[in-house]
Amino acid sequence: MHQNITCYNSSDPAALNASQLYDKPSDTGYFWNRDDQQKPLPPCSAIIDALSNGTCEVCRGEQVFVVCQGLSESVAMWMEGSSKGIEKGIEISTYECDQLIQKAETPTTAPTSAPTSAPTTALTAVSIIIIISLVVGLAVYLKYRRKRRSENKQDPEAAAMKPLNGGQPTDVMTVDEIPNGRG
Structure with a gap:
């Protein structure tokens, strides 16, 4: 298990299009940055393993979650996303990491999930x-x-x-020619 993990979440739909995560007061450097807005956020089921790649990872589950390791207590996390070329602040709050880890182990549907097959x-x-x-x-x-x-x-x-196409046989007597027993 990773040490000193801090978690955040956002129920703001704009969080699905998040592009950067940083410390608002210092406004220097990003904890996380997404260059390709077309690429969806990864599911949270693999988020803890991805922490070895950087300080913070952003994932999607029932909401959008952020998991960071090694942050100082003075960090004021800020998330931004692009909306038609305009940078927009996204509401983000602290979240219990234990709950996120528990949810990550239980498969959930993503907010943008496609219908089942x-x-x-x-x-x-x-x-x-x-x-x-x-x-x-x-x-x-x-x-x-x-x-x-x-x-x-x-x-x-x-x-x-043989009858042809539902017609009568060719060598057959007609009804008028059939003798009847009455005289």
């Missing part, structure tokens, strides 16, 4: 079943037509006797 998986499965059914149905139909064609080629006279 379960509906997509079900839709894909149904689509595959429909496609397989269509392919099997087409194969059975083509096999039936091929069989029927080959039967017609082998015995043309018998083929002429």
Whole structure:
């Protein structure tokens, strides 16, 4: 476990676009800086391990969190984010690190999380079943037509006797020609 950890959080939606974190009174140097605003903040589940890379790390969970190590007690943490080219202060407050570490160990959804893929998986499965059914149905139909064609080629006279496309057989008596038993 890291020593001398200080944590902060922000429920301000602008914190998702945070670009820098520094000590407000001294206004010199950044504890954390994000150059690429298009790249989302990392989830908090890996934040503690990332502290070895710098003094502070910013992550997202239910809110935006900041975890710093080795800060002096006189630091007045200040977070800024860009909003259409204008630097904007973001409200940030101290937070219990134990709660953050506990939440980081329990997966949470991020404020900007995408919908789960379960509906997509079900839709894909149904689509595959429909496609397989269509392919099997087409194969059975083509096999039936091929069989029927080959039967017609082998015995043309018998083929002429079979109903064609739902019509009547060709060598059959009409209703008027059928003798009835009544006299």
